[in-house]
Amino acid sequence: MLIQQSIWRKSPVSVSVAKMNNKRPVYLDYQATTPLDPRVYKSMQPYFKEQFGNPHSHNHTMGWESHAAVEKARKEVAEMICADANEIVFTSGATEANNLALIGIARKSKPEKNRILLSSIEHKCVLEASRYLSGQGFMIQQLPVDDVGLVDLSALEDSMDEDVLLVSIMTVNNEIGTIQPIEEIAKIVHRQNAFFHTDAAQASVTKRIDVVQDDVDLMSLSAHKMYGPKGIGTLYVKNGVERNIEPLFWGGGQENGLRSGTLPVALCVGFGAAAKILNEHGDEMIVHVKKLRDVFFQQLSDFKQNVKLIGPDLNNRHVGNLSILFPEYEATDLLTMLQPNLAASTGAACTSGIPEPSHVLRALGLSGDLADNVIRFSFGQFLSEDDIMRGIKLLRDVVERVNAR
Secondary structure, X not given: OOOOHHHHOOOOOOHHHHHHOOOOOEEOEOXXXXXXXHHHHHHHHHHHOOOOOOOOOOOOHHHHHHHHHHHHHHHHHHHHOOOOHHHEEEEOOXXXXXHHHHHHHHHOOOOOOOEEEEEOOOOHHHHHHHHHHHHOOOEEEEEOEOOOOOXXXXXXXXXXXXXXXXXXXXXXXXXXXXXXXXXXXXXXXXXXXXXXXXXXOOOXXXXXXXXXXXXXXXXXXXXXXXXXXXXXXXXXXXXXXXXXXXXXXXXXXXXXXXXXXXXXXXXXXXXHHHHHHHHHHHHHHHHHHHHHHHXXXXXXXXXXXXXXXXXXXXXXXXOOEEEEEXXXXXXXXXXXXXXXXXXXXXXXXXXXXXXXXXXXXXXXXXXHHHHOOEEEEEOOOOOOHHHHHHHXXXXXXXXXXXXXX
């Protein structure tokens, strides 16, 4: 049963309507962005006002203090992924980090190394960066995935040869929550002396990251996916790999010459604080989020309407992810009816609004029509079981309203 789109897509819900509601919206879109942890915000505040020195000013104490704050943050981010501090390159986010990894490696490669492999369900920025490189003469190959989004390792092995420059496969998928066997993939890639990059923006809140054990060469992270501020991320660059990367732009040569520009001290500090919290309390946060997600799914399974979980089973996916197919309802219409009371998503926030089915869902074999009926609910540490039950009630009420038409 499809709702008339013209009724529900006339205009966005205004802020004033949201204020009329006695309660805050139930936020179930944590994979799009997470709320800023209050402890993170507190750590950042001094660097917006009193401690505003340029971290690259080397002749006075204000510069030294800012520099020390950045280096402390760099160490905290490094510790979260078991890296050395000098392997952390601050960027504006995971999109820039992904571009630096792919394009930076490609620009400095030897002519005979002209193939790049990636999975068919990579983040849009990886796909677009590879599209750009295709126009520069590189051969791009997308590896198939199975019906839950796992990369076909046999296809990867068969595709590897001496002309492969780089393989990029994300650690955790942002739409369906699939967790790839990164350590096993790295072994396959390194047997042919290729570089291995992974977009791990979604990984830090669902699993412990160990770049040494996984043996990755390059890893992208984003602070706002882990209760940190927007506008800051990092590219982990394994020691020695940096000499194989050309920067995307030039300037003062900051970040080991890979990313010029004055670093935003407050954002770096916030990223470090978020990493420290995850390093110290990540395990208990994971348990809490998984419990809430499983309660939501159990309640959802009790709906009279047919619903289906897309992607891996609950024990083998991002702990805060549910990708749910509502076969009889178009996802955007259900979500519009839920406004301003509940926030969820039809897919990746960076591609929402583009009038085409999710490339991730199509890669799993879903038709365009069914892909349009999938909602991603994602969960995080600041939710309670009361929020979960309220969200279920809101969703059930909307479905019943549609059925009554």
